[in-house]
Amino acid sequence: MTADTRKRRPLLTRIALLTGGFAAFLAVSVIASAYIGAVKVPLAVIVDAARSYLSGQPVVHEPHLANIFWNVRLPRVALGATVGCALTVAGGSLQGLLMNPLADPYLVGVSAGAALGASAAMVLHFGHIAGGAGKAVLAFGAGVGTMLVVLWLARSRGRIQRDAFILAGVVVGSFLWALVTLLMTVAGQDLHTVVLWLMGNLYGQAEWSVVGLAALLVGLGSVALYAYARDLNLLALGEEQAQQLGVETEPLKMGVIIFSALVTAAAVSVSGIIGFIGLVIPHIARRLVGPDHRVLLPVAGLLGGSFLVWADALARVINEMFPVGVLTAVLGAPFFFYLLKTRPRPS
Amino acid sequence: MLEAQNLTVGYDGDPVLTDVSLSAARGQFVGLVGPNGSGKSTLVRALSRVLPPLSGRALLDGADIYSMGARELARRVAVVSQDNTVAFDFAVRDVVLMGRAPHLSRFGIEGPRDYEIAEEAMMLTHTSVFADRPVTELSGGERQRCMIARALAQQPNVLLLDEPTAHLDVNNQIEILDLARRLTMERELATVVVLHDLNLASQYCDHLVLISLGAVVAEGMPQAVVTESLIRTAYGIDVQVRLHPTTGRPYLTLISRLPIAAPSTRQTKIHLICGAGTGARIMRHLRQLGFALSVGAVNVADTDQIEAETLDLPRVEEAPFSPISEETHRRNSAIARAADVVVVTGIPIGRGNLRNLEAAVRARGVGKRVVLIDDPPIAGRDFADGEATSLQRQVANAGAEVCRDEAEALALLERLP
Numbered sequence: 001m002t003a004d005t006r007k008r009r010p011l012l013t014r015i016a017l018l019t020g021g022f023a024a025f026l027a028v029s030v031i032a033s034a035y036i037g038a039v040k041v042p043l044a045v046i047v048d049a050a051r052s053y054l055s056g057q058p059v060v061h062e063p064h065l066a067n068i069f070w071n072v073r074l075p076r077v078a079l080g081a082t083v084g085c086a087l088t089v090a091g092g093s094l095q096g097l098l099m100n101p102l103a104d105p106y107l108v109g110v111s112a113g114a115a116l117g118a119s120a121a122m123v124l125h126f127g128h129i130a131g132g133a134g135k136a137v138l139a140f141g142a143g144v145g146t147m148l149v150v151l152w153l154a155r156s157r158g159r160i161q162r163d164a165f166i167l168a169g170v171v172v173g174s175f176l177w178a179l180v181t182l183l184m185t186v187a188g189q190d191l192h193t194v195v196l197w198l199m200g201n202l203y204g205q206a207e208w209s210v211v212g213l214a215a216l217l218v219g220l221g222s223v224a225l226y227a228y229a230r231d232l233n234l235l236a237l238g239e240e241q242a243q244q245l246g247v248e249t250e251p252l253k254m255g256v257i258i259f260s261a262l263v264t265a266a267a268v269s270v271s272g273i274i275g276f277i278g279l280v281i282p283h284i285a286r287r288l289v290g291p292d293h294r295v296l297l298p299v300a301g302l303l304g305g306s307f308l309v310w311a312d313a314l315a316r317v318i319n320e321m322f323p324v325g326v327l328t329a330v331l332g333a334p335f336f337f338y339l340l341k342t343r344p345r346p347s
Numbered sequence: 348m349l350e351a352q353n354l355t356v357g358y359d360g361d362p363v364l365t366d367v368s369l370s371a372a373r374g375q376f377v378g379l380v381g382p383n384g385s386g387k388s389t390l391v392r393a394l395s396r397v398l399p400p401l402s403g404r405a406l407l408d409g410a411d412i413y414s415m416g417a418r419e420l421a422r423r424v425a426v427v428s429q430d431n432t433v434a435f436d437f438a439v440r441d442v443v444l445m446g447r448a449p450h451l452s453r454f455g456i457e458g459p460r461d462y463e464i465a466e467e468a469m470m471l472t473h474t475s476v477f478a479d480r481p482v483t484e485l486s487g488g489e490r491q492r493c494m495i496a497r498a499l500a501q502q503p504n505v506l507l508l509d510e511p512t513a514h515l516d517v518n519n520q521i522e523i524l525d526l527a528r529r530l531t532m533e534r535e536l537a538t539v540v541v542l543h544d545l546n547l548a549s550q551y552c553d554h555l556v557l558i559s560l561g562a563v564v565a566e567g568m569p570q571a572v573v574t575e576s577l578i579r580t581a582y583g584i585d586v587q588v589r590l591h592p593t594t595g596r597p598y599l600t601l602i603s604r605l606p607i608a609a610p611s612t613r614q615t616k617i618h619l620i621c622g623a624g625t626g627a628r629i630m631r632h633l634r635q636l637g638f639a640l641s642v643g644a645v646n647v648a649d650t651d652q653i654e655a656e657t658l659d660l661p662r663v664e665e666a667p668f669s670p671i672s673e674e675t676h677r678r679n680s681a682i683a684r685a686a687d688v689v690v691v692t693g694i695p696i697g698r699g700n701l702r703n704l705e706a707a708v709r710a711r712g713v714g715k716r717v718v719l720i721d722d723p724p725i726a727g728r729d730f731a732d733g734e735a736t737s738l739q740r741q742v743a744n745a746g747a748e749v750c751r752d753e754a755e756a757l758a759l760l761e762r763l764p
Contacts, residue, residue, distance in 0.1 A: 011456050099434040157359075227453060234445055236434040244395050244428075245501070246421030246449035291435030294456075 015295055022302035026081060029306045033313035034069065034077045038320050041069045071208070079211045079270060080202050080312040080324070081305035084277055086218040086267035088304025089297055090260035091278030092285070093225045096232035096293055097256045098162050104279035105264040108257065109169045112176035113146025114139040114268040119183045119194050135197075136210065136269040143265030146172060151257060160253045162239070200274035200325020202312050214270050221263035222301060228256050229293035236291070274325040276332025277304050283339050348372050349394060349424070349505045349537050354403035356386070356393040362401055363389045364561045371537040371554075373504065376528055378552030379541045380572075382582050385558045387541040388429065391509045394539065395426045407505065421449035424505040425498035429513055431490050436481035439493050443468055443478075446500025461500075468499035472526060488519035495526065506531070508540040512547065520544070524551045549573045549596045557581055573597040587657070600657060612637030615763040618686035618710075619643075620679075620703050624650035625692040629720075629753050633690075634658055636761060641686060644671050644679040644703060670699035676706065683710040688763065690718045690756065695728040696735035704738040707747070717747035720756045 035041065042065070049066035052058060090105035097103075105111070118139040120126065126134045150172050154165035180198070187194050231252045234242040243249050264278075285300035308324070311331065315324040350370040357363045364386040371377040379387045392398035394405050396412045405412045412420055425446070433442065446468070447461040457465075469475040472492045477485065482493055491511060498506060508527060512520040524540075528551055531538040542548040548555055549569040556566040559581035565572045575588050578599065586599040616639045619626050626642065627650055633640050643663030645652040655662045663679040665671050671679070679702070683689050689710045696704060711717045719739060729735040743749050750756040 096435075230448060230451075230453075233437070233441075234448055236437065237442070237445065238428070238430055238432070240392070240397050241426070241428060241430075243397050243417055244421060244424075244426040245445060246416075246418035248417050286435070291437055292441060 011292075011294065014289075015298070018289055018295055019298045019302070022299050022306070026302045026306045026309070029309045030074075030077050030081055033309050034073045036313040037073055037316045039065070039068050041065050041073070045069070075208050075211045076202050076312070077309055079214065080308045082211065082215045082218050083202070083267040083271045083274060084281075084308025085222070085301040085305035086214075086263045087274065087278035087308075088281040088285075089218075089222045089225055089301040090264045090267075091304075092282035092293070092297055092300045093228070093232065093256050093260050095282055096235065097253060098166060099236065100166065101283070102279070103166070105260060105267075106173070106273070106275070106278065107166065107169045108261050108264065109146045109150045109173040109176065110143040110261050110264045111268055111273050112173040112180070114143035114265055115180050115198055115273060116176045116183070117142025118197055118269070118272070119180050119187075122194050122197065123183050123187045123190050125190075133210065139269035140265045143268055144261060146176065147257065147261035147265070151254070159250060160257070162253070165253075165257070196321075196323060197272040199323035200272040200328070201321070201323045202271055202315075203321050203323075210270055214266050217266035218263050221259045221266065222297075224259045225256065225263070226294075226297055228252055229297055232256070232293040233291075272323075272325060274308070275329045276336070277308060277328055280332045280336050280339070281307055283336070287339070348408055349539065350406040351390070351394060352404045352406060354390070354393055354405060355401045356389050356398060356403075357401055358398075360401065362561065364393070364558070366403070367558070367563055368403075369539075369556050369563070369566065371505070371539050373535045373537050374532060375537055376531045376551060376553050377537075377539045378548040378555045378569075379539060379558060380543070380545055380548045380555055381558035381564075383543070385581075386561045387558055388509050390558070391426065391428075391507050391539070391541060395424060395507055396420050418449045421501060423503055424507065425501040425503035426507045427491070427494045427498050427509065427511055429510045431494045433482045433490075436483045438479050439474055439482050439485070439496075440465060440469070440478040442482050442493055443474070443496045443500050446497040449501060464502065465496075465500050468496040471499060471530065472496040488515050488522070491515065491519070491523055492526070495523070499530065504536060506536045506538040508538065510541050510543060512542065512544065520547060527551075545573055545578070546598045549598060550591070550594060569596050573599060575599075589653070611639040613639070613764055615639070615688060616641070616686040617688045617690055617760070618683045619690050619692070620683070620694070620707060621645065621651045621692040622649055622694045622700060622703065625694050626651040627654040629690070629692065629757065630654055630658060630660070632757055633760065634660075636757075638760070638763075641682050643682055644675050644700070644706070671702040676702040679703070680706045680709050683707070684713055684715065686710075686715065688716045688718060688760070690720065690760070692720050692753075693722045693728060695730060696725075697730040701731050701734060701738070704735060704742070708738060708742045708745070711742050711745045711747055717742055718756050718759060719743065719747050719749045720753055721749050722752040 045062045045065050046069050048061050049070060087105050094103040094105060094107060095101060118135050121135040121138040126138060150165065150168045153168035154160050184191055184194055231247045234245050234247050239249055281304040282300045285296055285303050289295050289299050311327050312324045315322040315327050348370060351368055354367045355362045355365050367390060379390060381387055389398065393400050396417065399413055407423060443465045444457050444461065447457050447464065469478055472495050474492050474496050477489060482490060485493060511523050511527065515523065524547060527538060527540065530536060552569060555569050555572040557564045557572050557577060564581050565577050573588055575586060578586050586601055588597050588599045591598045617633055618641045619630060620643060622645050630640065630642065641661040642651065642655040644665050645655065645662060646665050646667050646669065648667045652664060663675060663682055665675045683706050689707055691707050694700065694703065707717050725736050725739045748759065750759065
């Protein structure tokens, strides 16, 4: 689709129609993919369970199967939607901010920080603190902390230098990955869990409380990022030009970096490092609906959520414990090659 | 009205511009000129609230622009910069609509009025035809016009243009500057434009500010700024400045330190007798053909004299509007005799320059080949009571070749070694 056919309706209508459409697709994806898994849960059981849950009665038929659906499958799917949405919104925002098509949420070094936090929790057995959520809390904290260090490195004379930011993110990331590797050498029998976590996995993370907290953080962060959508459009003209069009660019850069890091840290701390979504899905969305961030960010987020939901369903078909991060990379990389080769015209 | 008051601007505390003052009133088209690195773009940054000055003030209608918000300023000052690349493939219309951003609230969305303003801006800049095309696919000139449309959509009082014609072909340069000039008048904008082409600047601007080494060297009307001595001061080169025949604005011709014309590749030496602009064209032709060429006798400030001077040809000159003196005639005859061929153009002949024909007669007298270009025919340009006609007949009878026009003469001369 090219820009020629893109401009038809007023912006507000486009946002409403596209967001509504993709939201409906995500909702259908969540419900439909919840059927998929090692254990078959008949529709009757689900409907029955829903009816008794709403009326406050105990579940009549197959309470075990109903429990699998409601308290194992559905939270896992909801977490997939949340994480996919988070990574894509953060990736799309950072691509817009850094005007770099290779930017992704992990560029900021958040993933490396979170990985170090989570690995430390697993190797040093901190998992039990904070009511069993020690790993997630440590991952989140270390991720956000890393972002602050990168931000500090990239700032000089009151300005965030975008090139310096990318470099600082990459270098700090490499440093922290080295520490993760070091931890793995002393991990002993915990090595397996560390590796599984690093590959990105939605298995065994999903309790409704965890999903709810992650969704809350991702939701708030995404709304905050959306507030910068038009400023990100103006930034496409160049930083100085955006300033001359009324954008206060320093608060913009600071805000987008902080909120994408928060959203990313929230996702990573409950799922590990799930790659390629934050890089590829924004590109696909841009191909579909154009570069206007006011349309792009919500559509990309919903598309990213749907994508991860289906990728995780496929992972479950392979094995309940199969790391979905492997699948997203295996599916995502070739798709990225395809996008590169079918680029409309170089700009 | 935009004003710079004793601005000192720089990066990391090192001043690039020192103590610069200028102002642009509404309806005024002010040009900033000066060599590369002199600080023109830095001044535009300082005037657009992007680079806070080290000292001095930048004022918009009397208020310091650095005490305003970015949005407030963007509603009144629009900037078109040198770099007009766009990172994503926004449609042209969307880019123009970005000019409405300073008028919208954070979550505000462009309404029908904003679309009207954008459409109008596209009409004025002739960008409507490609409104739906991705901006990344436009040519340089088209993208520049799109950026000007975006600036107009801001509905500013002040327009800052930083090298709007850089990297553009002549036709696009003229189109962009015509547009900017027209809008300045129609919308009563105060426009400041950075130009590196002094001829364009002189042609278009009401007021020029010449900057060199971070300071204002001169400012005023183009006639006062584009002068040989000021250009030498600012750029360190020698140029010729003349007044444009139709606009009266100064224009400059560059003088290269290397020979302008190709070196003489033929052995034949030609002496061209001309004047009143009749020889300017054939002079260039003969030079391009590689002949060694001399010119005479021409009055100083005559078009042919200027052309000969530009081409750096040996020439015999007479004072402006003066008859050819005995001394000049002697030198002209001498240089004609030293040549292999003497060419006489269709000069209007009066008493003052009758001696030019006499020089041709003398050259023929010593056996030189003489070519007369009888265009227009001598009867129509004889203002010496028939004496010119009789001199021409005399030299023709002595064996000079008479050509009907320049082309015939060139065809003849081309065959010479």
